[in-house]
Amino acid sequence: MHELATHERDIVPQLVDQVRRFMAREVDGAAIDRRGVIPESVRSGAASLGLFGMSIPEEHGGAGLSLRAVCDVISEMARADRSVAIMVGLHAGLGTRGPVELGTKAVRDAYLPRLASGEWIASFAATEAGAGSDLASLRTRGEVVGDTLRLTGEKAYVTNGGFASSFTVLARTPGFGGARGHSLVFVPRETPGVEIGAEEDKLGIRGSSTVTVSFDGATVPLDHVLGTPGRGMEHAYHLLTWGRTLMSAGCVGTGRAALDAALAHVTTRRQFGKPIGDFAATRLHIARMAARLYAMESVVRGVADVHASGGSLEAVSAIAKVFASEGAFKLVDRALQLQGALGFLEGPGVARLLRDCRITRIFEGANDVLLLRVGLARLAAHDVPRGHILGVVPAPLRSAASEVDGLAERLGEVVADVRARHGVTAVRHQLVLQRLAVAEISLYAATNSVLGASSEEQFALASHATDLLIEEATTSLDALSRADADERRALAMSEVLYAPYRDGRDAPGLSP
Numbered sequence: 001m002h003e004l005a006t007h008e009r010d011i012v013p014q015l016v017d018q019v020r021r022f023m024a025r026e027v028d029g030a031a032i033d034r035r036g037v038i039p040e041s042v043r044s045g046a047a048s049l050g051l052f053g054m055s056i057p058e059e060h061g062g063a064g065l066s067l068r069a070v071c072d073v074i075s076e077m078a079r080a081d082r083s084v085a086i087m088v089g090l091h092a093g094l095g096t097r098g099p100v101e102l103g104t105k106a107v108r109d110a111y112l113p114r115l116a117s118g119e120w121i122a123s124f125a126a127t128e129a130g131a132g133s134d135l136a137s138l139r140t141r142g143e144v145v146g147d148t149l150r151l152t153g154e155k156a157y158v159t160n161g162g163f164a165s166s167f168t169v170l171a172r173t174p175g176f177g178g179a180r181g182h183s184l185v186f187v188p189r190e191t192p193g194v195e196i197g198a199e200e201d202k203l204g205i206r207g208s209s210t211v212t213v214s215f216d217g218a219t220v221p222l223d224h225v226l227g228t229p230g231r232g233m234e235h236a237y238h239l240l241t242w243g244r245t246l247m248s249a250g251c252v253g254t255g256r257a258a259l260d261a262a263l264a265h266v267t268t269r270r271q272f273g274k275p276i277g278d279f280a281a282t283r284l285h286i287a288r289m290a291a292r293l294y295a296m297e298s299v300v301r302g303v304a305d306v307h308a309s310g311g312s313l314e315a316v317s318a319i320a321k322v323f324a325s326e327g328a329f330k331l332v333d334r335a336l337q338l339q340g341a342l343g344f345l346e347g348p349g350v351a352r353l354l355r356d357c358r359i360t361r362i363f364e365g366a367n368d369v370l371l372l373r374v375g376l377a378r379l380a381a382h383d384v385p386r387g388h389i390l391g392v393v394p395a396p397l398r399s400a401a402s403e404v405d406g407l408a409e410r411l412g413e414v415v416a417d418v419r420a421r422h423g424v425t426a427v428r429h430q431l432v433l434q435r436l437a438v439a440e441i442s443l444y445a446a447t448n449s450v451l452g453a454s455s456e457e458q459f460a461l462a463s464h465a466t467d468l469l470i471e472e473a474t475t476s477l478d479a480l481s482r483a484d485a486d487e488r489r490a491l492a493m494s495e496v497l498y499a500p501y502r503d504g505r506d507a508p509g510l511s512p
């Protein structure tokens, strides 16, 4: 489990090593953050290393690496700088998977070689000012005119948009391949009618380009439609599985940077006559950070395994995205706490890491919304939650495996109970779905952590990670049994809050 494919075993560690040296030599994360731009030299350096072609098939000039290998590279990049990792990760995932997997021969032949070399950088444009989590409400329209598609509308928050040469655009295309259908379209930047807005001023990943892109009658040949007309929404969600997995890999890199920083600090910073790392409470924090990071990495590798075996990434990539982004934020926050006042400073501390990773809990699907999807998927699934791993693990992992099996059994019982109590109306019970999802995610992470461990050190990490995850799952399942009452209380409370607010008064609280 979690192994690189045989043909990649030699090349991927070498590539990761090259990337590590490239990032250390060429990338000044603080300067990128300060200036809000990635220097051209970094882009061209990444291109000469072949990073823009990693996931593009060899016949189109790329390296055709597996998802697992691309994750390893993105993780290493993110460890050094998240803006640069996002530029490459977005290109390798959401930006180019459309033409690679769904493009016509004309599109693949014409554009993939340029995208593989890094001459062209790719982007993905689905979100609009009025359509975020509710993507189906988007308004950008594609109209068939002869043998062309004419696009009108405006996309928001387009990563890489400021310097991208291509956009994978999701548009409403009524009547084209389905009465209420959407289609995914490959649009070169040079197309007349494509206008790029100003760069957004952001909290973090400030070097990453984020712009509005408008399409004012931008017209492309019909063969630039990606996949089946009318099935664009489904195709976009398919591309998001790659996007979310690579983003999760980036979160592993951020988490590793946080652990690096925490270790460097607690081993050298002395208080009360000794290094703060000598205090038991500090040691426990470091152990929990290492265990969580190990679990995050195991989850990402688990998703890559599913891909390598031809399985669907839809559910597991959402699980990875939530787990890795929440985990990275927890790790960075803990590193900052351990660094004390120093952590709060922009130069020596992890302040930039904290700002950079905050967005990962929002983009490519806000975590609150993804939790609902993961919960629903568990309720709708025919299989029972995975367990039964006790019989397949080595002796040092038996206790952890038995805990995992116990959690799987309890989750199975809770799912049966929720189905019996709510039936199809469960979809309306958000707290039930989200709490179920937390347990499902913890189970997936614990299972992958245990099954992927293959050394003494990893046995220890996996056991510790399991303790942590079982604790989180148990808290969530306990809370699930109170979900109906919590929901009633929250709704009653919101009546008290909203009514005065809507009437223009302050929300209730203690009077001055």
Ligand SMILES: Cc1cc2nc3c(=O)[nH]c(=O)nc-3n(C[C@H](O)[C@H](O)[C@H](O)COP(=O)(O)OP(=O)(O)OC[C@H]3O[C@@H](n4cnc5c(N)ncnc54)[C@H](O)[C@@H]3O)c2cc1C
Binding pocket: 123, 124, 125, 126, 127, 131, 132, 133, 134, 156, 157, 158, 159, 160, 202, 210, 359, 362, 363, 364, 365, 366, 367, 368, 369, 372, 430
């Ligand atoms: C830096 C950056 C880069 C981005 N890059 C891209 C890109 O390249 N391409 C692209 O297409 N988009 C991109 N996005 C957009 C991003 O994917 C969206 O921001 C994201 O999908 C969430 O949409 P929203 O911000 O409109 O949030 P909203 O949908 O408005 O949601 C806000 C909050 O409301 C709550 N909420 C919403 N719906 C529900 C619900 N059903 N139940 C309960 N709670 C709910 C959640 O708490 C959620 O966090 C980017 C955004 C940023 C900031």
